[in-house]
Amino acid sequence: MKELxxxxxxxxxxxGGGALAGAALASTASAAGALAGQAQPLEVAPWSKTPGEPAxxxxxxxxxxxxxxxxxxxxxxxxxxxxNSSMTPLQDLFGIITPxxxxxxxxxxxxxxxxxAQHRLAVHGLVARPTLFSMDDLVRLPSVSRIHxxxxxxxxxxxWKGPGTASLQFSHGLLSCCEWTGVPLSVLLEExxxxxxxxxxxxxxxxxxxMTRSIPIAKALDDALLVYAQNGERLRPEHGYPLRLFLxxxxxxxxxxxxxxxxVGREPFMSREETSKYxxxxxxxxxxxxxxxxxxxxxxxxxxxxxxxREPGFYQIAGLAWTGRGRIRRVDVSVDGGRNWxxxxxxxxVLDRALTRFTLPWRWDGAPAVLQSRAIDETGYVQPSGxxxxxxxxLESNYHFNAIQSWKVxxxxxxxxxxx
Amino acid sequence: xxxxxxxxxxxxxxxxxxGSSGAAERLGxxxxxxxxxxxxxxxxxxxQGRGLPAGQGSVAQGQRIYAxxxxxxxxxxxxxxxxxxxxxxQGSLAKAKPLKTIGSFWPYATTVFDFIxxxxxxxxxxxLSADEVYAVTAYLLHLNGIVPANTVLxxxxxxxxxxPNRDGFIGDTRPDTSNVACQHCPPPAAATTQ
Numbered sequence: 269m270k271e272l273x274x275x276x277x278x279x280x281x282x283x284g285g286g287a288l289a290g291a292a293l294a295s296t297a298s299a300a301g302a303l304a305g306q307a308q309p310l311e312v313a314p315w316s317k318t319p320g321e322p323a324x325x326x327x328x329x330x331x332x333x334x335x336x337x338x339x340x341x342x343x344x345x346x347x348x349x350x351x352n353s354s355m356t357p358l359q360d361l362f363g364i365i366t367p368x369x370x371x372x373x374x375x376x377x378x379x380x381x382x383x384x385a386q387h388r389l390a391v392h393g394l395v396a397r398p399t400l401f402s403m404d405d406l407v408r409l410p411s412v413s414r415i416h417x418x419x420x421x422x423x424x425x426x427x428w429k430g431p432g433t434a435s436l437q438f439s440h441g442l443l444s445c446c447e448w449t450g451v452p453l454s455v456l457l458e459e460x461x462x463x464x465x466x467x468x469x470x471x472x473x474x475x476x477x478x479m480t481r482s483i484p485i486a487k488a489l490d491d492a493l494l495v496y497a498q499n500g501e502r503l504r505p506e507h508g509y510p511l512r513l514f515l516x517x518x519x520x521x522x523x524x525x526x527x528x529x530x531x532v533g534r535e536p537f538m539s540r541e542e543t544s545k546y547x548x549x550x551x552x553x554x555x556x557x558x559x560x561x562x563x564x565x566x567x568x569x570x571x572x573x574x575x576x577x578r579e580p581g582f583y584q585i586a587g588l589a590w591t592g593r594g595r596i597r598r599v600d601v602s603v604d605g606g607r608n609w610x611x612x613x614x615x616x617x618v619l620d621r622a623l624t625r626f627t628l629p630w631r632w633d634g635a636p637a638v639l640q641s642r643a644i645d646e647t648g649y650v651q652p653s654g655x656x657x658x659x660x661x662x663l664e665s666n667y668h669f670n671a672i673q674s675w676k677v678x679x680x681x682x683x684x685x686x687x688x
Numbered sequence: 689x690x691x692x693x694x695x696x697x698x699x700x701x702x703x704x705x706x707g708s709s710g711a712a713e714r715l716g717x718x719x720x721x722x723x724x725x726x727x728x729x730x731x732x733x734x735x736q737g738r739g740l741p742a743g744q745g746s747v748a749q750g751q752r753i754y755a756x757x758x759x760x761x762x763x764x765x766x767x768x769x770x771x772x773x774x775x776x777x778q779g780s781l782a783k784a785k786p787l788k789t790i791g792s793f794w795p796y797a798t799t800v801f802d803f804i805x806x807x808x809x810x811x812x813x814x815x816l817s818a819d820e821v822y823a824v825t826a827y828l829l830h831l832n833g834i835v836p837a838n839t840v841l842x843x844x845x846x847x848x849x850x851x852p853n854r855d856g857f858i859g860d861t862r863p864d865t866s867n868v869a870c871q872h873c874p875p876p877a878a879a880t881t882q
Binding site for chain 1: 714715717718719720721722723725726729730731732734735736761770771781782784785786788790793794795796798799802803806807810813814856857858859860861862863864865866867868869870871872873875
């Protein structure tokens with residue numbers, strides 16, 4: 269089997285096939301070109317001449333062994349491996365749904381392995397009926413399923429001071445989009461009876477970090493979800509199993525994983541993660557706090573620095589756009605570094621606070637080109653340039669960098685991260 | 689906009705329901721939760737000090753605990769590496785590469801207690817007693833020049849500690865950019881590459 273995989277990999281490499289992943293494997297223009305001209309007779313492949321693997325080959329299905337490079341990656345080893353992140357390989361994905369096994373991770377003290385039978389959600393504070401819910405209780409409550417993006421507010425943070433990484437996965441990969449299933453938090457709050465003085469809710473995780481964030485009551489009553497399933501199956505441990513909070517359009521850290529407690533109060537609780545972290549420093553030394561909303565953003569996912577164009581000719585530029593404000597109205601694409609822009613096609617469905625896929629046909633003439641995308645949301649907000657963000661916030665904000673991203677295509681087909 | 693309007697209408701509705709004693713439409717799931725049951729989970733401490741437990745700790749006690757429990761990751765004087773720096777940086781917030789520590793950046797001393805109590809030390813969170821957490825908090829505040837060496841902290845005194853950057857935070861003032869979706873735009877300046 270291993271031998272077979274190797275041979276097939278070699279074949280695929282020689283064909284330069286699989287425009288995306290194949291290009292990433294550095295299929296050089298010369299190697300691919302040498303064979304392209306030869307019209308060799310087609311062979312009948314070994315897999316056409318013998319029955320394949322049985323049903324239940326893998327009881328829980330897995331990708332083809334040829335896709336084994338499509339994985340989450342971390343920027344590097346962290347001093348505390350449980351306090352680290354891994355990024356979604358956006359350069360290898362299609363459509364708008366992120367496969368669960370590729371959804372990015374960010375943990376502050378590792379992934380707890382929680383027995384759902386022992387897990388409890390405590391709801392208390394300014395409520396008429398402090399209540400302890402089991403997972404069985406929660407799954408019995410009325411549920412909804414919604415498709416939304418989830419983005420860490422630190423996503424693309426390495427780009428504040430210039431091109432930070434030569435990889436889309438590392439520059440934008442703290443971003444995913446899933447179908448989330450759970451109980452509207454408003455249902456649960458109705459069940460426990462919220463005091464009229466309630467203004468904030470503390471959400472606390474059962475992980476070793478005891479992650480805590482304060483949630484405004486308006487958000488809690490509007491569209492917050494208590495999520496137990498993701499893309500049709502129960503949450504994975506790294507995404508909060510068995511229960512997490514989910515706040516559509518808000519910075520990912522607030523969607524507290526492994527949720528064990530909700531405490532209703534009058535004021536924000538001023539936890540470490542909403543004071544010393546997840547606050548945005550400004551040039552005068554002050555910092556913005558409670559910057560919850562993820563602003564409108566887009567990025568070209570093909571071609572990106574993780575790919576290489578093997579020859580001039582036709583390509584489809586593709587990318588993702590999203591906004592915490594609602595729906596994407598329009599995406600423009602430039603292939604000349606922002607001088608001239610064309611409207612991209614938005615691929616259906618275009619959903620509220622979900623990733624939206626855009627495409628633009630493009631014929632590359634082989635000359636250097638700088639590709640950019642610029643998203644406009646339904647409120648009319650236009651994705652800013654990096655220069656505009658730095659002008660407004662200086663260089664030390666760390667979080668919430670939503671600038672237009674530029675990829676430079678070199679004459680050799682190599683793609684780099686540039687700022688123009 | 690219309691989303692938040694809807695939220696306020698729902699809030700008003702909930703308020704009305706909370707006012708009436710009728711639990712007519714309750715779904716009846718979950719178990720009543722008493723304070724006693726909740727005690728070991730109900731650990732949050734807010735900026736007013738609500739939630740602080742009984743107990744006390746001194747700078748001197750904190751110095752001993754810090755050396756044994758914290759220094760390996762945060763440095764013998766809180767200078768950091770590999771974990772966050774906890775000391776220093778006052779006056780650096782408006783400069784390039786600000787050093788954000790408890791002393792230079794954290795707005796509330798109560799948050800120091802809350803975070804140590806719930807999440808530290810990294811390899812054994814929730815293992816320190818209340819006295820020990822008060823003591824380490826006192827030591828870290830002392831290292832930052834915020835409290836004197838003879839300080840003993842408890843539930844009454846900790847919320848009285850005023851942090852240097854207490855007024856250093858503002859709300860969300862975004863959107864703070866106003867890009868124009870030009871179709872034919874002025875030429876960009878020189879590019880930088882990674």
